[in-house]
Amino acid sequence: xxxxxxxxxxxxxxxxxxxxxxxxxxxxxxxxxxxxxxxxxxxxxxxxxxxxxxxxxxxxxxxxxxxxxxxxxxxxxxxxxxxx
Amino acid sequence: xxxxxxxxxxxxxxxxxxxxxxxxxxxxxxxxxxxxxxxxxxxxxxxxxxxxxxxxxxxxxxxxxxxxxxxxxxxxxxxxxxxxxxxxxxxxxxxxxxxxxxxxxxxxxxxxxxxxxxxxxxxxxxxxxxxxxxxxxxxxxxxxxxxxxxxxxxxxxxxxxxxxxxxxxxxxxxxxxxxxxxxxxxxxxxxxxxxxxxxxxxxxxxxxxxxxxxxxxxxxxxxxxxxxxxxxxxxxxxxxxxxxxxxxxxxxxxxxxxxxxxxxxxxxxxxxxxxxxxxxxxxxxxxxxxxxxxxxxxxxxxxxxxxxxxxxxxxxxxxxxxxxxxxxxxxxxxxxxxxxxxxxxxxxxxxxxxxxxxxxxxxxxxxxxxxxxxxxxxxxxxxxxxxxxxxxxxxxxxxxxxxxxxxxxxxxxxxxxxxxxxxxxxxxxxxxxxxxxxxxxxxxxxxxxxxxxxxxxxxxxxxxxxxxxxxxxxxxxxxxxxxxxxxxxxxxxxxxxxxxxxxxxxxxxxxxxxxxxxxxxxxxxxxxxxxxxxxxxxxxxxxxxxxxxxxxxxxxxxxxxxxxxxxxxxxxxxxxxxxxxxxxxxxxxxxxxxxxxxxxxxxxxxxxxxxxxxxxxxxxxxxxxxxxxxxxxxxxxxxxxxxxxxxxxxxxxxxxxxxxxxxxxxxxxxxxxxxxxxxxxxx
Numbered sequence: 001x002x003x004x005x006x007x008x009x010x011x012x013x014x015x016x017x018x019x020x021x022x023x024x025x026x027x028x029x030x031x032x033x034x035x036x037x038x039x040x041x042x043x044x045x046x047x048x049x050x051x052x053x054x055x056x057x058x059x060x061x062x063x064x065x066x067x068x069x070x071x072x073x074x075x076x077x078x079x080x081x082x083x084x
Numbered sequence: 085x086x087x088x089x090x091x092x093x094x095x096x097x098x099x100x101x102x103x104x105x106x107x108x109x110x111x112x113x114x115x116x117x118x119x120x121x122x123x124x125x126x127x128x129x130x131x132x133x134x135x136x137x138x139x140x141x142x143x144x145x146x147x148x149x150x151x152x153x154x155x156x157x158x159x160x161x162x163x164x165x166x167x168x169x170x171x172x173x174x175x176x177x178x179x180x181x182x183x184x185x186x187x188x189x190x191x192x193x194x195x196x197x198x199x200x201x202x203x204x205x206x207x208x209x210x211x212x213x214x215x216x217x218x219x220x221x222x223x224x225x226x227x228x229x230x231x232x233x234x235x236x237x238x239x240x241x242x243x244x245x246x247x248x249x250x251x252x253x254x255x256x257x258x259x260x261x262x263x264x265x266x267x268x269x270x271x272x273x274x275x276x277x278x279x280x281x282x283x284x285x286x287x288x289x290x291x292x293x294x295x296x297x298x299x300x301x302x303x304x305x306x307x308x309x310x311x312x313x314x315x316x317x318x319x320x321x322x323x324x325x326x327x328x329x330x331x332x333x334x335x336x337x338x339x340x341x342x343x344x345x346x347x348x349x350x351x352x353x354x355x356x357x358x359x360x361x362x363x364x365x366x367x368x369x370x371x372x373x374x375x376x377x378x379x380x381x382x383x384x385x386x387x388x389x390x391x392x393x394x395x396x397x398x399x400x401x402x403x404x405x406x407x408x409x410x411x412x413x414x415x416x417x418x419x420x421x422x423x424x425x426x427x428x429x430x431x432x433x434x435x436x437x438x439x440x441x442x443x444x445x446x447x448x449x450x451x452x453x454x455x456x457x458x459x460x461x462x463x464x465x466x467x468x469x470x471x472x473x474x475x476x477x478x479x480x481x482x483x484x485x486x487x488x489x490x491x492x493x494x495x496x497x498x499x500x501x502x503x504x505x506x507x508x509x510x511x512x513x514x515x516x517x518x519x520x521x522x523x524x525x526x527x528x529x530x531x532x533x534x535x536x537x538x539x540x541x542x543x544x545x546x547x548x549x550x551x552x553x554x555x556x557x558x559x560x561x562x563x564x565x566x567x568x569x570x571x572x573x574x575x576x577x578x579x580x581x582x583x584x585x586x587x588x589x590x591x592x593x594x595x596x597x598x599x600x601x602x603x604x605x606x607x608x609x610x611x612x613x614x615x616x617x618x619x620x621x622x623x624x625x626x627x628x629x630x631x632x633x634x635x636x637x638x639x640x641x642x643x644x645x646x647x648x649x650x651x652x653x654x655x656x657x658x659x660x661x662x663x664x665x666x667x668x669x670x671x672x673x674x675x676x677x678x679x680x681x682x683x684x685x686x687x688x689x690x691x692x693x694x695x696x697x698x699x700x701x702x703x704x705x706x707x708x709x710x711x712x713x714x715x716x717x718x719x720x721x722x723x724x725x726x727x728x729x730x731x732x733x734x735x736x737x738x739x740x741x742x743x744x745x746x747x748x749x750x751x752x753x754x755x756x757x758x759x760x761x762x763x764x765x766x767x
Contacts, residue, residue: 027328029583031299034335035152036585037186037342047357048365051374052472057365057588061343062183062356064365066468066586068475 004079009044010056010072017045017080024074033075037061044077092140094253097166099194100178101187102149103461103589105206107131108236109178110146111598113246137246140254145172148502153193154298155307157505158734167197168291168308173253175201176245181211181218181233182356182590184349188342191227192264197290199261201229202248209235210590216352223349228260237595266337270296270330273323281310297334301327361591365465374469381457382488389450389492390526396445401690404437430687431627432620435673438688439619440612442672446523447608450492455603459594468586477566478573479509480584486513487565490520494727495611497522498734506584508577511740512569514731515577518723518748519565521558524671525718529557531675532718535698536711561719564751614726615670622669622725626677629666631686640666644681654753655713655760657705664717669725674718709763713756720752 006021020042023030037060038044044060055068067075100106114133131146147166148159155161167175177194179187184205191203205211205218224231230248234241251257265271277292291308298304301320320327367373408429415425457463463485471481482504490497497517504510521529530550538550573579629640640662647665648658659681667674676688679697682704683689691697706714722745723731732741 024583027299027331031331031335032583032585034332034339035154035189036587037189037339039336039339042339047362048369050369050472051371051469054472054475055468055584055586057369057468059355059357061185063186064357064361064588064590066471066584066588068471068584071583071585 004081006076006078008073009046009058009067009075009077010069012044012046012077014046014048014056017043018077019043019080020075021078022076024071026074029071029074033071036063036065038075043080093143094140094173094250095143095145095171096249096253097172097175098144098146098178099163099167099175099190100147100149100204100206101151101180101190103587104149104178104180104183104187105236106149106178107146107602108595108598109176109204109206109234109242109245110144111602112236112239112242114144135246137250140250142246142249142253150190152190153197153294155304157510158502160505161307164294164307167194168294173200174249176204176249177201178204178206181205181208182214182216184211184216184218185342185346188345189338192338192341192345195227195229195261196293199228199259200252201259202245202252203227203229203231204245205231205233206236208233208241209238214352214356214358215354216350216356219349219351223345226262226345226348228262230257230259264341266293266334269323269325270334273320273325273330276323293334296330299328299331356590358590364591365588368462368465369469378466378469381462385450385453385457386491386526388453389446389523390530392449393445393523396448397441400441400444401437404433404441408433408437426631426686427624427627431631432623434687435623435626435669436616436619438673438676438690439615439670442527443524443615443670444608444612446526447493447496447611448604450523451496451603451608452600454489454492455599456594456596459592459599461589461591464586464588468588471584471586473566474569475584477569478579479512479569480504480506481586483509483513483516483569486517487520487562490517490522492523493611494518494520494522494723495614495730498727498730499610501734506579506582508573508579511735512572512577512579514734515572515740515744515747516565516568518727518744519561519568519720519751521561521719522671522724524724528671528675528718529715530554531694531697532711532715533557534694535701536706536708539694539698557715557719564720564755568747568751611726614729615724618669618725618729622666622673626666626680626688627686630680638684638686640681641684653760654717654756655709655763656717656756657710659704660710660714660717664721667724668722671718671724709760712759712763716755716759717752720748720755722746722749 009018009020012018020038020040022040023033023038042060044058047057047059047064049056050066055066056072057064057066098106098110110131110133114135133144133146135142135144145166147163150160150163152160153164153167155164166172175194175198177191179191195201203223205220211218218233220231220233230252232241232245232248234245236242248257252259266274273296274289274292277295278288281288281291283291294308295301295304320330323330325333368377411433412425412429415429467481467485469481470484474481474483485503486497486500489500494517497520498514501510501513501517504513533550533553534546537553538546541549629643630638632639634642644658644662646658647661651658651661659678662681663674663678666677673688676690679689679691679700680687682700691700722728728741728745731744732738735741
C-alpha cells in the first residue's frame with residue numbers, strides 16, 4: 001500500500017503524475033468523474049492550465065480532460081511509490 | 085429484436101463517444117446520401133442515410149455522440165432511448181482505437197442492453213502510428229460481438245464492417261450477451277426491480293441495471309417508460325444500499341471492467357497524448373498567446389464571412405429579381421388579376437427572395453469555417469480558455485461556443501446549446517444567445533457605423549475606426565450577455581454544483597470537402613427551411629399592410645403613427661419600430677421595411693449604396709442619437725421567429741420561449757431609453 005502523503009489534485013504541478021486516492025463525496029460529482037474512468041487508483045497527470053489559471057487539463061486513461069479547480073480540490077491524490 | 089417490414093431491409097444504429105469519427109464512418113458507409121431529420125419525433129436530430137450490401141437495404145441512423153447512456157443531456161437521452169428501443173437490427177458501436185479504454189465504457193453499457201451489435205474500432209491507422217496494438221480476437225471474445233478495425237477516412241475495413249453488420253442483422257452470425265455479475269447487493273436490488281417490471285424477461289435485467297446505475301433513479305425509470313416508480317426506494321432498501329452508493333459502486337465496476345478488458349487486449353508503449361499535441365496545447369492555451377490567437381481566428385472567420393458573402397448575395401438578388409420579372413410577365417401573359425399578381429410577386433416572392441439571398445451566403449460561408457475549427461479540435465480549447473470567465477458568471481466555457489455560433493445564426497446557436505450538459509446552464513445559454521448579433525444583423529450594424537460614425541472621419545481613418553467601433557459594439561453585446569447570464573444563474577436558473585468536465589480531443593486534420601457538405605446540410609439548409617416557412621406569411625402581411633389603403637393612407641402608416649410616441653421614448657421613430665416588428669421573420673428585412681415606409685413604397689426596398697441610404701435616413705430625421713439607439717435595438721430585441729421556434733423545439737416550454745423573447749427586448753428598451761435620455765442632454 002502506498003504510504004506517500006496525500007494532497008489535493010489541484011496542488012499537483014503541471015507535468016507531474018499522481019495516483020487518485022479519493023473522489024468527492026457528492027454523488028453527482030463522483031459519478032460524473034467515474035463516467036470518464038476516474039476512480040481510486042487511476043494514474044493522472046496534470047498537463048497544462050488555461051490562460052487565467054483555471055481550469056486545468058489532466059491526462060488519464062488515454063484522454064485529456066479539463067477539470068476546474070473547485071472540483072480538483074475535492075479529489076485527493078498521492079505520488080506513486082517508486083516500486084509502482 | 086427485429087421489426088423490419090421486409091426480409092431484406094435492416095435498420096442499423098451508429099453509436100459512440102464524441103470525437104471518434106462516427107460521422108466519418110457514417111458518411112463513408114452511406115456515401116453522404118444522408119439527410120438530416122428529427123428522428124422518433126424527438127428534439128434531437130440524428131442524421132439518417134442508407135446503403136446497400138449483399139442485396140439488402142440498410143437504413144443507417146447516426147446517433148449523437150455520447151459518453152454514456154445516462155440521460156444527463158438531451159443528446160445522451162436521445163441515444164439512450166434509441167438503444168433501449170427495439171427498433172433496430174444491429175448497433176454499430178464506433179470506438180476510438182487509440183483511446184479504447186475510455187471508449188469501452190459506452191461499449192459495455194450498450195452490450196448490457198443488446199447483443200445485436202458490432203464494435204467498430206475506428207481510427208485504426210492513428211492507433212497504429214501511436215504503436216497501440218489491439219488483439220481484436222481477444223476483444224471480440226471478451227465482448228461477445230464481432231470487432232472490426234476500420235480507418236473510415238481512408239475507407240479501410242468498411243466492407244468487412246458491413247459484412248459483419250449484415251451477418252448480425254440477418255441472424256447469420258450468433259452473438260452473445262456476456263452476463264457480468266455485480267456484487268451481491270446490486271444483483272439483489274436488480275432482481276427485486278426486475279420482478280416489478282411488466283415486460284419480457286430478456287429486457288428486464290438491463291433496464292433494472294440502468295435504473296440502478298443512474299443517480300436520478302426516478303427520472304431514469306420514467307425515461308424507460310415506467311410510470312409507477314414508487315417501488316424503487318423499497319427495492320433499494322431491501323438490498324441494504326443507499327441510492328448513491330449503488331450508482332457509485334456500479335460506475336466503479338464499469339471502469340474496472342474497462343481497465344481489465346483493456347489490459348487483456350491492448351499493448352502499447354506510448355502515451356495517447358502525442359508530443360505534437362502537447363506542443364500545440366502549450367501554445368494555444370498559454371497565458372500569452374491563448375486568448376489573442378482565439379480572437380484573431382474568430383476575427384478572421386467573420387472577416388471572410390462578411391466580405392465573402394457580398395458577391396453571392398448580389399448574384400442571388402440579381403437572379404431572383406430577374407426571375408421575379410419573368411414571373412410577373414407570365415402572370416400578365418395569362419391575364420391574371422393585377423392585385424393578386426402584385427400580392428404574390430411584390431409581397432410573398434420579394435420577401436422570400438430577400439430572405440434567401442441575404443441569409444444564405446453568410447451562413448454557407450460561416451458555418452463550414454466554424455465546423456472546420458470544430459473538426460480540427462480547436463473549439464474545445466477555446467471553451468477551455470474561456471471557462472474561467474464563464475464559471476464566474478455561473479455557467480461554463482461551452483457557452484462561449486454557442487455564443488460564437490450565434491454570431492452566425494441565433495437559431496443555430498440555440499441548437500448548439502445541446503453540447504451543454506447541465507440543464508439550467510443550457511437554458512441560460514439559449515436565453516442569452518440572442519445577444520450575439522447574427523449575420524442578419526451585422527450588415528445593418530456595419531451600415532449604421534459607417535454612415536453615422538466612421539463616415540465623419542477623414543478618409544484614411546474610416547475603416548480602422550469602423551472596425552474599432554464594431555469591436556466595441558460586439559464587446560458590449562458580450563458584456564451584456566455575460567451580465568444577464570450571471571443574473572439568471574444566480575436567480576431563476578440556479579446552476580448546480582455538478583462538476584464540469586470537458587474533453588480535449590486530439591488534434592486532427594479536418595476533411596474539408598465533407599465538412600462543407602455536412603455543415604451545409606446540417607445547419608444552413610435546416611435554418612433556411614424554417615426561415616422560408618415564416619417569410620411567406622410575413623411577406624403576405626407586409627404587402628397587405630403597405631398596399632391596403634384606408635382613407636388614402638396605407639395601413640402600415642397607421643401602425644407607424646401609432647408606434648411613433650412609444651418609439652420616441654427609446655430614441656427611435658415609428659418607422660424603425662415597425663421595421664423591427666414586421667422584421668420578426670428575419671432580421672435581414674428590417675432595413676428594407678424601414679426604407680419602404682420612408683419612401684412610402686409598396687414593396688421592400690434594398691438600398692443601392694451607402695450614400696443613398698444615408699440620404700434617405702438623414703432626410704427622415706436620423707441623428708447620431710437615432711443611430712445609437714437603432715444600433716442598440718438591433719443588438720438587443722426579440723429574436724427572429726426562426727430562433728423563437730427553435731427555442732421552443734429545444735426546450736418544449738412556452739415559458740422559456742417567452743423569456744427568450746422578453747429578456748433581450750427589455751434589455752433593448754432599457755438601454756435605448758437610457759441612451760436616449762443621456763444623449764438628449766448633450767445633443
